[in-house]
Amino acid sequence: MKMNPRFQWLPTPYRSLLLFCVWLLLNQSAAPIHLFFGTVLAIVIPWLCYRLRDPQPLIQRPFLTLRYMLRVLADIVTANAEVALLILGPVKRLRPAFVRVPLDLQHNLPLTILAGTVSMTPGTVSADIYPSVEHLAPDEPLPQRWLLIHVLDLEDEAALIATIKSRYEAPLKEIFQC
Numbered sequence: 001m002k003m004n005p006r007f008q009w010l011p012t013p014y015r016s017l018l019l020f021c022v023w024l025l026l027n028q029s030a031a032p033i034h035l036f037f038g039t040v041l042a043i044v045i046p047w048l049c050y051r052l053r054d055p056q057p058l059i060q061r062p063f064l065t066l067r068y069m070l071r072v073l074a075d076i077v078t079a080n081a082e083v084a085l086l087i088l089g090p091v092k093r094l095r096p097a098f099v100r101v102p103l104d105l106q107h108n109l110p111l112t113i114l115a116g117t118v119s120m121t122p123g124t125v126s127a128d129i130y131p132s133v134e135h136l137a138p139d140e141p142l143p144q145r146w147l148l149i150h151v152l153d154l155e156d157e158a159a160l161i162a163t164i165k166s167r168y169e170a171p172l173k174e175i176f177q178c
Contacts, residue, residue, distance in 0.1 A: 009043065011050040016042040056109040060177040068171045075121050075167070083122040086153055097154040098127065101147040101161050103169065110172045115147060117168050123152040 010016055023038035024030060059065055086094060105111050115126035128148040
């Protein structure tokens with residue numbers, strides 16, 4: 001991956017800032033020696049690691065990210081209550097199942113966030129994203145991809161798929177503009 005000439009000495013400025021702040025927090029000091037080493041590490045580590053990066057889409061709409069996080073937090077709280085009621089109720093009511101959700105997202109970062117979101121919501125867990133696309137040539141078209149999830153209690157498969165696509169995948173497509 002070729003570096004933008006503008007950022008040759010600081011290829012990922014936000015990560016450098018984060019590293020600098022974490023260094024100071026870990027040392028619990030803003031002494032000159034810690035400021036110096038924090039600056040050196042914040043420049044050297046991203047510079048050395050830049051060539052190892054897998055290019056991903058950037059967050060294009062950061063304010064939507066906050067709304068997405070609040071939605072996921074509310075869904076986690078709601079799902080916790082629903083799962084608690086299911087677990088405390090008669091076990092014979094549970095209808096576990098695997099569900100394949102067709103994906104419109106193609107980039108690894110938004111897919112990872114989607115899979116993580118599904119797994120953080122109690123009652124569902126991401127099992128796989130398939131097919132794998134690492135073996136494809138750069139000019140080869142991407143095949144239809146699927147997110148395989150396990151659901152603790154499946155009432156309506158079509159409704160679950162529609163919910164995941166509208167509540168989680170669609171906002172991620174907006175956030176990353178992909």
